[in-house]
Amino acid sequence: xxxxxxxxxxxxxxxxxxxxxxxxxxxxxxxxxxxxxxxxxxxxxxxxxxxxxxxxxxxxxxxxxxxxxxxxxxxxxxxxxxxxxxxxxxxxxxxxxxxxxxxxxxxxxxxxxxxxxxxxxxxxxxxxxxxxxxxxxxxxxxxxxxxxxxxxxxxxxxxxxxxxxxxxxxxxxxxx
Numbered sequence: 001x002x003x004x005x006x007x008x009x010x011x012x013x014x015x016x017x018x019x020x021x022x023x024x025x026x027x028x029x030x031x032x033x034x035x036x037x038x039x040x041x042x043x044x045x046x047x048x049x050x051x052x053x054x055x056x057x058x059x060x061x062x063x064x065x066x067x068x069x070x071x072x073x074x075x076x077x078x079x080x081x082x083x084x085x086x087x088x089x090x091x092x093x094x095x096x097x098x099x100x101x102x103x104x105x106x107x108x109x110x111x112x113x114x115x116x117x118x119x120x121x122x123x124x125x126x127x128x129x130x131x132x133x134x135x136x137x138x139x140x141x142x143x144x145x146x147x148x149x150x151x152x153x154x155x156x157x158x159x160x161x162x163x164x165x166x167x168x169x170x171x172x173x174x175x176x
Contacts (some may be wrong), residue, residue, distance in 0.1 A: 008035045011042045018044040020056055025130055028058035038063035048139035055083040055140050059129045064159045067147035076113040076134045079103040082126035086112055089119040093149030118149040
């Protein structure tokens with residue numbers, strides 16, 4: 001399979017048939033370090049208009065994924081490497097559920113699916129996370145709704161404070 005590098009954060013699989021193996025995962029692991037947002041992906045779907053979108057995404061620990069939701073879409077992650085917490089919120093910003101994903105720990109799930117549009121984010125626990133994400137298309141620019149209760153990507157101090165608040169809330173929920 002040939003990959004076309006569209007940007008430091010995006011590779012596209014070229015052709016009608018795609019396959020992913022160790023070589024492509026190693027490429028993601030190496031490429032993620034050079035990205036400003038600490039994440040990089042390979043899109044396996046041929047275009048933004050495709051009805052099924054599949055991506056392999058590498059995300060470094062500390063990358064901020066602003067809580068968001070996708071109206072009229074489902075989403076699934078299959079963890080290939082590493083571990084993370086998927087935090088799902090209600091519209092007011094209260095934590096609805098935390099899913100602990102881990103590719104190696106037999107006591108934790110390695111897959112999750114969300115069938116309704118809830119605000120959600122990821123907290124990467126391992127130094128690096130690689131996931132296979134599946135969602136329905138097409139991609140609609142501006143179709144992602146960002147949570148009003150979370151900071152945008154331009155304020156590192158607010159992001160650090162938000163992450164600390166999340167960790168405190170999660171620990172409190174899990175010890176109850």
